[in-house]
Structure formats: structure tokens, C-alpha cells
Amino acid sequence: MGGKADQQRFETLWREHRGIVLKVAGVYARSAEERLDLAQEIGAQLWRSFAAFDERKAKFSTWLYRIALNVAISQLRRAGGEAGRCEPLDAWHLETIAGEPVAEPDERLTALHAFIGELDALNRALILLYLEDRSYAEIAEVLGISATNVATKINRIKQKLRGRMAAAATTGA
């Protein structure tokens, strides 16, 4: 396949999937500026690796998640490890990431990002893929663990979340 064809194919796939890149950046970067930086970093790595992408070996989404998560986790570790907690992703942040206003801030999103921010880098990846509605098999393929392991971990995270919600309800009462 020639360079031009590759370029067009990449552009098409990029348009379809760039939301994923922004969501990964939102989960791993601390400030709005870092999020944009990270999203561009991921995009640049995707473009560089695109020539080696073989759809017979992996689905495009699997390939994209692997690269996006590898770049994001590497950057997080370089920046100082787990000190890099997530800030709540509110409307202001979304506006700054995307350069366009977001109509309605969603309280659920703020709570969601606060919860994700408490997880370590690998569990963040796991929960992100779960929220993206990926199958356990695909999550396992992206992360390099077994599907059974994925199921166990997701159940644990669900329990942790329930515990947290119960504690919040008790405190609020």
C-alpha cells in the first residue's frame, strides 16, 4: 500500500476514533494542557506506528488502545508515578481539551473521574476499557492478561465502588 493510501486510511480511522484518544488523555493527564499534550503525543505515536499495523493480527481498536495506553502510562510514570492523580473532568476541562464549549456539565462525569483518579495506572486502563464497552476478551488482549483475570478485577472494582458509595451515603446521612 502506498504512502498516500496509508495516509487516507489513517485519516479516516483517526476521525472515527479520536474520541478514544481524548478519553485516554482525560484519564491519565493532570491538567488541561497536559491532556492536550498527551493526546497529541498519542496521535503522533499512532501515526508513526501505523505503517506496521496489520489488521489480520489485531483489530484497529485493540491496536489503538494498546498504543494510547502505553504512551499515557509511560508519560504518567515519567511525570512522577502515582502522584499524577486525575483532576475532576468538569465542563471547563472539556472546553479546554476540545477548544469548544460543552453544553451541560454532567455531575456523574465528575464523580466518575474522581473515582478513576483513585485507581493505579493499570486499573485505570482496565476500567477505561470496561467503560468503553469492550469485551473481556478484548480487554485481556489489550492489557496482556487473561479474560478470567479481567472479570475478577472488574468485580473487585465494582465492589470497591459500591463500598465507596455506601460510605458516602452514610456520611451524607
Place this chain on the structure above:
Amino acid sequence: MELDEMKLAWQTLGRQLERQNTLQVELLRQGRAGRLHRHLRPLVWGQSLLAALGVVIMSWGISFWSTHLGIWQAVACGIFMQLFGTLAFVFPIRLLVMQQGIDYAAPVLEIQRRLTRMRAWRVRVEAPVFAVLGGVVWIPALLMWAQYEGDRVGLSLWQHLRSGFMAWLLLSVAVAVGLVFLARFVVRRLGHGRWLENGLAGGAIVRAEAALEEMARFERE
């Protein structure tokens, strides 16, 4: 809020983000944004410079001992310099080759483990080796320079050294190594620990090991 309810919130976010156009494919393709890979550029330049310096030092060491084969002290100085130069060449080249060989499309756990091991090797092996060797390398360098001067005036340097020279040499090595540790202590005390960690060793080892442990736990549980 249950996790499944969170999924709905996440999908709302997805729909919002799909409408945004900030990440232009043009920018990514051309890679013209200066900030892209800004952290990699200093690494590549720094390591290339270090490797080039290593070749120069290595060549100097070899040329020195090969022209002074009859004087064992001079040969020892030359070999020490060659060893230092070889390490200064091999370590950065190894890092650059490993960095280039990383396929980000491989499973997350595998790549993260490899990257963390690379970092752990740097802080656990490379940084202490360079700190100690770098702290004492001036001694053979000084002796080699003195030997050149001796060669120039036709004087045998080693025969004219005073009897306390060996004691001075050992003391210098001890002081130089002590200064390395003192400098490390002072930098950390002055609040530049993070800079030191990123550049040399210290907490970076702890972080790298913690990350490896985190990965092992993630895989195990």
C-alpha cells in the same frame, strides 16, 4: 452510582468528544508541533553526545596504553580510561537501541514492564557506576597528562614520584567517592531531590521497583 451507571456517563462524554475537532490529523501527521516528543529529543541528543564522548575517551585510553606498554602504571591508567570510555559508549547506545525497539502496539503490561526495567537498570546500575567512575576518572587523566609531559622532557614519571604517592592516590579515590555521596546529599537537602532522581538515582529506584511490583500484583490478583 453503580459502575453500569458510570458507563452511561462515559458514553455521554464519548458523544461530546466525538464532536470536537481539536486534534487535527494534519498536526499529527506532520509532527510539526514542537512539543511533540520534546522529552525524547534531549534523551536522544544527550545519549548520542555521551556515546561520542565515550568513543573519544576510549580511543585516548587505547592510544595511551598501547604507546606505554613498558610502564605498567601507565598501562593501568590507559586501561581504566578505556574502560570508562567503553561504558560511556555502550550504556547510551544500549538505551537508544532498546528505546527504538519498543513496539507500543504490544500488550500494555509487556511494554510497561520493559520500560520500567529499562528505567530500573539506568538508576540501579548506570547511574552509580558513572557517579563513582566519574568521581575518580580525573586521577588517571591527570597521571596520563603528567606522563605526556614526562615523555616530552624525557623524564620517567613513575621513578620520580615520592614515596607517599600511593597513599595520596588511595586518599584521592576515597575523597572523590566521598564527594560524590556528599554532593548527592547536599542536592537532596536543597530540595532538588526530584531533579537528582530523574537524572541519577535515589527515589527513582524506589519508584521503578514500586511500578514493577504494581505490575506483578496486577497480573497476580
